[in-house]
Amino acid sequence: MLACLGVFVAYLPVTTVSVSLPAIQRALGASTSQLSWVSDAFVLPMAALILTTGVLGDVHGRKKVFQAGLAFCASGAAVALSAGSVQVLWIGQAASGLGAAALLPTTLALISHAVPDHRERGKYIGFWAMSMLASLAVGPLIAGALLAHTGWRWIFLLPVPVSLLVLVVAALRLPDSRAPHGRRLDWPGQVTAAVAVTALVYGVIEGGADGFGEPAVLAALALGALSGTAFVLVERRSASPMLDPALFRSPAFTATALVAMVSFLGLIGFFFVLSLYFGMVQHLSTMQGALRLVLVSGTSLLAGLPVGRLMHRVPSRVLITSGLVLTAAALLAMTGVDADTSYPALAWRLVLLGLGMGLVLTPMTATAVSAVPFHLAGMAAAGNNAIRQVGGALGPAVLGTLLTTRALDALPGRLADAGVPAESAARVLDATREQGLGAVAGLDLGPATGRALAALGGSFLDGMRLCLLVSAALALLAALACALLLRPTARPTPAGRPGDRTPESAATPQS
Structure with a gap:
């Protein structure tokens, strides 16, 4: 409890x-x-x-x-x-x-x-x-x-x-x-991992806001790449590594690591983008937005109950691959929404996404653990969870950057198509570049205010559709990796009698 x-x-x-x-x-x-x-x-x-x-x-x-x-x-x-x-x-x-x-x-x-x-x-x-x-x-x-x-x-x-x-x-x-x-504790591994993740996320977020040519952004991305390389080298030589590179010799572990990152990148990033869509485009209250978002996580929760029992009868490869394909289908279906999409038209898409995620999340860690020797089982699940959180950190960063970049690129054309006067359009563009897309709601443009907000909604949808297409492509890539790499094999056992369990294998994986 x-x-x-x-x-x-x-x-x-x-x-x-x-x-x-x-x-x-x-x-x-x-x-x-x-x-x-x-x-x-x-x-x-x-x-x-x-x-x-x-x-x-x-x-x-x-x-x-x-x-x-x-x-x-x-x-x-x-x-x-x-x-x-x-x-x-x-x-x-x-x-x-x-x-x-x-x-x-x-x-x-x-x-x-x-x-x-x-x-x-x-x-x-x-x-x-x-x-x-x-x-x-x-x-x-x-x-x-x-x-x-x-x-x-x-x-x-x-x-x-x-x-x-x-x-x-x-x-x-x-x-x-x-x-x-x-x-x-593996302090060199910890320091290099923390610096790599933080620098990478900082570079992606600030690059989307200020441009990827800025010196600070380039320095952050370079630091992230160098720290990530240093982490791999440190872990290969460490007597007590945080994440043993030997784990990635298992194709199944590598596949589930990719699924873990893609799943949480898409899930957390999707929640970030979708909540802004509800507030900035559909102008819903927080409770109205919540009742829509809960369809995803609620369906995942309900789907996880039978999936846990199905794992004993259906290969994990089938469950995870099917879940990723359903997730991609739901994301592609979401590209058809607009400012006036009704609750029922949105609901089936969100339920489909939740069902796909439920099929993926439940067997993911168990598959990662069963793919490696017993003495690496705890580290495999801990590593799978850490990679999943890296994906969660990159979600708002990557999708937020894609959303902002595409929306700002589309906004001038949208303002012109909506008939917003040049002076008002210039004020809108200055506000969005300096303060973000949400700044338009605070502008008083007189008779052009409604048209400017409609143009903002259209440009936001352009950015959201790009995010959905990228997320769907990543889900399909992960599905392909699972189909190719997840094979039904017995988990290796340590030296000794077949089936013996080491003390390390008795520990529950840190997933």
């Missing part, structure tokens, strides 16, 4: 913030790139530190790291709750992301310690996964209900009492545990 509550708290900010982005943009006057950082300030610490917090739990005690994660989630939410600027909101989101990075690996390790039998443990890991999807599903509804009656800051209230309550219960009732064999 504590592990499920922990992962619920960890993932709650993902969709509560996503659906609230239009309200945050209006209240703080944030640009599109600044909104990207609101999402990425949370996901980046998860991606950069999740492997390290897993090792910290193994070495210093999982209960301590679990409690520290809850404390960071509570403090980060408290900072965001009092934020008066977008920069303070970034700080609160970063603290919450650090807490989530601590909670994700330790919650599964706590399940491993409490349920030694690996068959029985699978049921509880299923509950853990359902708690994660439940958090993604109810987040928009919580945000919508709060924003209907209060300000955007109150979406950060719930994690504070829940985290503190679980923290107190854990202090009284939760036993501590450590890894059966000593591990140590």
